[in-house]
Amino acid sequence: MMKTLNDFDFKDKKALIRxxxxxxxxxxxxxxxxxxxxxxxxxxxxILEDGGSCILMSHLGRPKxxxxxxxxxxxxxxxxxxxxxxxxxxxxxxxxxVEAAAASLNPGEILLLENLxxxxxxxxxxxxxxxxxxxxxxxxxxxxxxxxxxAHASTTxxxxxxxxxxxxxxxxxKEIVSIEKVLKTGEKPILAILGGAKVSSKITIIENILxxxxxxxxxxxxxxxxxxxxxxxxxxxxxxxxxxxxALKIIEQAKAKNVQIHLPVDxxxxxxxxxxxDTQIVDVDKIPDGWQGLDAGPKxxxxxxxxxxxxxxxxxxxxxxxxxxxxxxxxxxxxGESIAEATKNGTFSLVGGGDSVAAVKQFGFADKVSYxxxxxxxxxxxxxxxxxxxxxxxxx
Ligand code: AMP
Numbered sequence: 001m002m003k004t005l006n007d008f009d010f011k012d013k014k015a016l017i018r019x020x021x022x023x024x025x026x027x028x029x030x031x032x033x034x035x036x037x038x039x040x041x042x043x044x045x046x047i048l049e050d051g052g053s054c055i056l057m058s059h060l061g062r063p064k065x066x067x068x069x070x071x072x073x074x075x076x077x078x079x080x081x082x083x084x085x086x087x088x089x090x091x092x093x094x095x096x097x098v099e100a101a102a103a104s105l106n107p108g109e110i111l112l113l114e115n116l117x118x119x120x121x122x123x124x125x126x127x128x129x130x131x132x133x134x135x136x137x138x139x140x141x142x143x144x145x146x147x148x149x150x151a152h153a154s155t156t157x158x159x160x161x162x163x164x165x166x167x168x169x170x171x172x173x174k175e176i177v178s179i180e181k182v183l184k185t186g187e188k189p190i191l192a193i194l195g196g197a198k199v200s201s202k203i204t205i206i207e208n209i210l211x212x213x214x215x216x217x218x219x220x221x222x223x224x225x226x227x228x229x230x231x232x233x234x235x236x237x238x239x240x241x242x243x244x245x246x247a248l249k250i251i252e253q254a255k256a257k258n259v260q261i262h263l264p265v266d267x268x269x270x271x272x273x274x275x276x277x278d279t280q281i282v283d284v285d286k287i288p289d290g291w292q293g294l295d296a297g298p299k300x301x302x303x304x305x306x307x308x309x310x311x312x313x314x315x316x317x318x319x320x321x322x323x324x325x326x327x328x329x330x331x332x333x334x335x336g337e338s339i340a341e342a343t344k345n346g347t348f349s350l351v352g353g354g355d356s357v358a359a360v361k362q363f364g365f366a367d368k369v370s371y372x373x374x375x376x377x378x379x380x381x382x383x384x385x386x387x388x389x390x391x392x393x394x395x396x
Contacts, residue, residue, distance in 0.1 A: 002176060003167040003394060005043060008139055010052030012107060016137025017043065017169060018154050018390075020144035020374070021058035021075060029074040036146070037075070037082045039374055043143045043169035044083060044110065053105040055136050057093060057154055058144070059117040066118045076112060087112050093119070094132035102136040122153045129153045134161035143169025145375040148390030149382075159393035166394050171374065176391065178350045178371040179382045183212050186313035186348065193304075193335070195220030196318030196354060199243045205317070206250055208385035210257050215307050217262045219296060219320030219331070223284065226251070226263055232285025235269065236292040262307055266297030268321070268328060275325040295321030296331030308338040314349040316369075317383065319359045332356075333363050340368035353379035 019040040024032045031037070044054050056079075063070035073089055080087045086109075090101045093113040105111050113136075116122040121129035130153040134140070140162040142148070147155045159166050168176065182190065190213045194202050199222045210216070218226060224237040229244035230251075254261045264284045269291040270277035281297045282288070296304065308314065316339060323332040336359065343349045351360050352373030360366050373379040378388060 002173065004173045005046050005141070005167060005170060007167055008165075010047045010050035010139065013052045013138045014055060014102060014105060014136070015047045015052050015139050015141050016055045016057065016133070016158075017047075017141040018144045018147075018158075019043075019056050019058045019169075020146040021056070021072070021079070022060055022146065023075060023078075025074060029069070031075055031078040034078055034082055036374065037079055039171050040143055040169070041083060043141065043171060046170065047141070048085065048108050048110070051107045053107055054110045055102050055105070055113065056110065057113045057116055057133065059122065059147070059154075060115045061117075063115060063117050065120075070115050070117075072112055072115050079110075079112060083110070085110055090114065094129065099135055116152075116154050123150070125151050125153050125157045127157060130157035131161060133158050138165065140166040141169045142166070142390055142394055143171045144390070145172050145175040145373070145378050147378070148172065148175075148375065148388045149378040149386070151389040155390040156393040159396075168391075168394055172391075174371065175373060175375065175378075178352075178373065179379070181348050182313055182315045182350050183209070183383070183385075186212075188313070189214040189311050190313040191215040191217065191307060191311035191315070193217040193219065193308075193314065193316045193320070194222065194318050195320040195332075195356065197221040197238060199225045199240055199247060202318070203243070203246060204384040205380065207253075208383065209315070210250070210253055210259050213259055213315075215260045215262060215311060216254065217304055217307060217320075219264060219300075219304070219335075220318055222318075223264050223267075224293060227285050230285070233287055234285070234293065235287035235289050237267075237269075237287055238292070262303060264293075264296045264300035264320075265303065266299045267293030268295040268297055268331070269293050270328070273322075275327045277327070279327065294325070295328040296334075301331055301334045304335055305338040308335070308342050309345075311342065312347055314339055314342065314347055315383070316349065316351045316356050317353045317380075319355050323355070323359050323362075329363075332359050336360055336363050336365040336368075340365050343369050353383060
């Protein structure tokens with residue numbers, strides 16, 4: 001059973017929490033998007049309400065050694081504002097001063113450590129560095145899904161020092177449960193929607209989920225490798241010729257596994273990759289030379305809507321058109337609307353990994369789906385069927 005915050009009483013305990021406070025800063029070192037801090041709030045507040053104290057550790061950006069612009073000091077006031085609690089800051093993350101600051105922490109107090117990646121030992125997963133971190137708390141809590149696929153000192157190695165005293169924070173627990181709802185415990189019919197630019201970046205995911213889903217919608221730039229492999233004319237659409245054989249193999253595997261693959265039947269084609277291009281609706285396998293398919297066409301949208309509405313569990317990864325250009329965003333928006341409607345009717349919907357997260361946020365669907373994942377790479381690796389080291393380290 002997965003250990004969560006509810007398995008511990010944090011009264012008078014010091015929780016060493018790996019959070020993901022890798023937030024974007026502007027030129028004045030102000031936080032421009034506090035989503036990640038807000039996401040960690042439930043875990044921190046629960047521990048404080050138990051009567052415990054919190055030692056928060058994270059990385060910020062990609063510093064090369066100690067670099068002031070990546071100091072956690074820049075985010076202290078934002079963390080205080082989000083949590084509504086005073087936050088103490090210490091200008092290091094290991095060593096005597098930090099240990100003293102942690103030791104003197106009273107119940108209800110929060111200590112924020114300096115950027116973990118000021119030490120190269122963090123990413124190297126250095127044992128001694130992890131041991132020094134472990135001295136700071138009584139219970140280790142990992143709530144950073146965004147780095148759970150990395151075997152870094154603070155995400156994985158440090159857990160060794162907390163035998164029987166480690167658990168997932170509520171954010172990470174939610175991520176794990178959401179992925180399991182799709183890959184293990186989901187109500188059927190289960191639908192995966194894979195979009196995005198390239199087959200090559202999604203191939204491992206496709207192979208893994210063919211065993212789990214009933215329907216697979218393939219959209220976006222990936223479409224054309226499949227259509228060309230089947231003998232269709234794709235004009236100048238994006239295509240990976242060296243993946244055509246693989247595409248045919250996937251279609252065969254899907255048949256053998258009783259998975260229905262749904263590809264677009266028509267597309268909005270353009271005569272250049274530009275928002276101002278001339279456009280026309282054409283059949284997906286009859287795209288004239290000089291034209292490229294950049295979004296799903298009306299028949300495809302209607303088909304996708306139908307599949308979405310009959311599914312009880314939906315995973316969405318990757319936009320089905322070039323949604324960054326408004327001319328080609330309609331298909332992705334329509335799909336988001338369909339998923340929102342299905343969710344309202346009781347379907348579980350998970351949006352995760354890459355650009356579909358940006359799309360649902362941009363088009364206002366984030367609150368209308370069941371869960372939007374906070375981790376790009378970690379989500380993709382989970383969908384590929386990999387066991388993430390940060391998760392394994394808590395479960396072991
Ligand atoms: P990914 O990061 O794999 O989810 O890929 C997302 C990218 O795929 C976005 O930048 C989209 O613009 C792009 N994309 C989606 N559909 C198409 C298409 N038909 N042709 C070219 N690129 C596309």
